[in-house]
Amino acid sequence: MGDDEMKPAPFEYFAARSAAEAAEALAAANGDGKIIAGGQSLMPMINVRLVKPTILIDINRIAGLDRIEKHGERLGIGATVRHRMTATDALVHRHIPILHDAMHHVAHLTVRNRGTFCGSVCHADPAAEMPMMTLLLNGMVTALSIRGERRIAASEFFVGSLMTALEQDEFVTSIEIDTLPPETGWGFEEFSRRHGDFALASVATTLRIIDGVARDVRFGMMGVGETPLRLPDIETLIEGQTISETLLQDVTEALKELLHPNTDIHASADYRRHLAGALARRALRDAWARATLRKDGANA
């Protein structure tokens, strides 16, 4: 094939054998290097030359990055853990059932075979599931550079659409997220044009029932802003309450005030605000029902 027939612009390729090697190569690239793991977001951008790295640093062959491990109450997900692994992992299923549910909405079978949890978080699409789940589960991102390791809280990590707090010489080696107490109820609702496509809007919420009211409420959304969102105002509204139709109506009204989604070819801002309320009501009802079952000791 001739030069002008190739889709990507030219680059060099380096298959790193260790995280330290990858960090060195990334630093040497001086801002023009890109890390590749699953490549399901990066390669499309390279193919249409939106991204033109001088060197592609492949971390797929680094041993030990492909693990999901439990450390106390937290789960660590390595940089080359594929969506398929997260979707079928027993620890995830048992300790973070909402993440197991969310995985059903991630892309398509063939993409899940290659795409990675950490890669999706680094790509930081505001309508992708894993960034929102990382935020909901109080994620802590571990970034490596030749300057050393840095830990970045999810709340600081997503700074804009497709933009993160990573410095140009840093890459993610793992992400740690909360496991949830067994009596936690959850709701995950998403609306997209086709199954597996990016969300027009999505809600993820968890809560426990203690003394008859909702506690430890977490409420996250995506597709309705420049980044995935945690909505502390909504969490406060629900905390200490029972989920009633009145409360759900209050949540719907509050969301209308809080959210400022974009209008694009897929949906108008008004439609997204409407979806937010509808999905929130469904997700909260599910979370309450599951928390009720689990509190009573049934295996929900």
Place this chain on the structure above:
Amino acid sequence: MPEKKITLSVSVNGVVHTATVEPRMLLSDFLRHELGLTGTHVGCEHGVCGACTVLLDGRSARSCLTLAVQADGVEIETVEGQGSIDRLGRIQEAFRQHHALQCGFCTPGFIMAITDMLRHHPLESDDQIREALSGNICRCTGYEHIVNAVRELAKERGPLT
């Protein structure tokens, strides 16, 4: 910019090939232009249509989102490994029987994705079959006959053990 070419060795449908390529060469182009295996089709070239689906170490992948150099040491399966005009593979035969193709452009991608599905996925209901097929786009059939073919293949296979 002169790129450093890289030598790789891959097994495609059991045949080992060694070649030296530019790092930016996509696996889809490598299969078609370097190895002459034009059964793998190239549609959107950015991971949306699924026409270029092949198996890498037994799992389906979009070959347009994979660099040839990343496949070094990998076992690749393409539609050429499924059968021939004279002797269709089982999935190809099911497609023929159910009229699951019209123009045929997307078919190699479907065949390879279905190979992965039949090996690894329960496919117990039409919903599961449709969800599993959702990464491949067909503009002719309306999918109905493809679902019919997969339903028959899944039934024939039986439950996953």
